[in-house]
Amino acid sequence: MMTFEQFLGLITGILFGFLLQKGRVLRFDKQISALLFKDMTIIKFMISAILVGMVGIYFLKDLGVIKLNHKSMNVGGVIVGAALFGTGWAIMGFCPGTSVGALGEGRIHAFFAVIGMIAGAGIYAELYPFFKITVLSWLDFGRIGFPELLGLNHWIIIVLYWILGISIFIWFEKKGL
């Protein structure tokens, strides 16, 4: 009925959704409040996850247990795509992952966001041949990480990310955000 791969995805998703809900990051008001500099809950949550995650990911990578999977640094795709995403995100008040979570905690207007995103994905699939020869063809640096780009050991970069992240936390707490 369900493959083990699907089962593993489901269990991981349940834990992910549970933590997103407990962190109170799913709600429209939390997402928009961060963009309005009123409440930085979602930023605190994201940066904490990233800082903890990078240590574990690179530890396992050094042991040869896991493989990295960088997404391509396609300049046109990332810049234009992220700008469109940011615009839509501010209007919708959810991102793809949080929309289904918000629906789970009863925020039923997230349903229209989910439907809109499925429609958007369908539109993208139709326009893909066009984007491929335009935006996506401009300049592509490939699947690259900061350690390769800067020629530095990854643990040095991880320390720099931690210093930056903790500084942002201290600033938030001082400002009471």
Add this chain to the structure above:
Amino acid sequence: MKLKTKDNGWNPYFAGALVGLLAVFSAYATSVILGKTNYLGASTTFVRAAGYIVQFFSPEHVANNEYYLKEKVKIDWQFMLIIGIFIGSLISSLQDKSFKIEKVPPIWEKNFGSSVYKRAVAAFFGGILAMIGARMADGCPSGHGLSGNMQLSVSALMAIFIFFLFGILVANIFYREKEL
């Protein structure tokens, strides 16, 4: 620093750190059990969902579409992850009684009134725009924001910066009434 927030949630630093651990365990488990490392992500699933809907009306169209062929229309690990997020959030919100049927969120109502229709239209069109952008950038705040930055990807830092730059710009224009 408090362990519980004012709205009875968990401290965001703590809950976020647990998501970091979950991402690491998940990368480990998928590598060992499935033989390939899966990272948390969400937006590709919306392509697959669209593929299933289009397939219902025209299977040939999906079979000949370059993008559906590239992303493969199937119920995979990430598709189940998304279903899991819904279930996990439902369980958590019922457990701490924060589950609430909300048709129009407070900040929205303050700016645009209590029309369910208006909110639905904005969520729908915002969703279209956001997903076209996420697919073009090859990731959303999960795939780029969390997973990409954990891997120290160049594209991820660039993407999250521009997500927020435009999100902040548009939100500040769109929601003029900022106080609740």
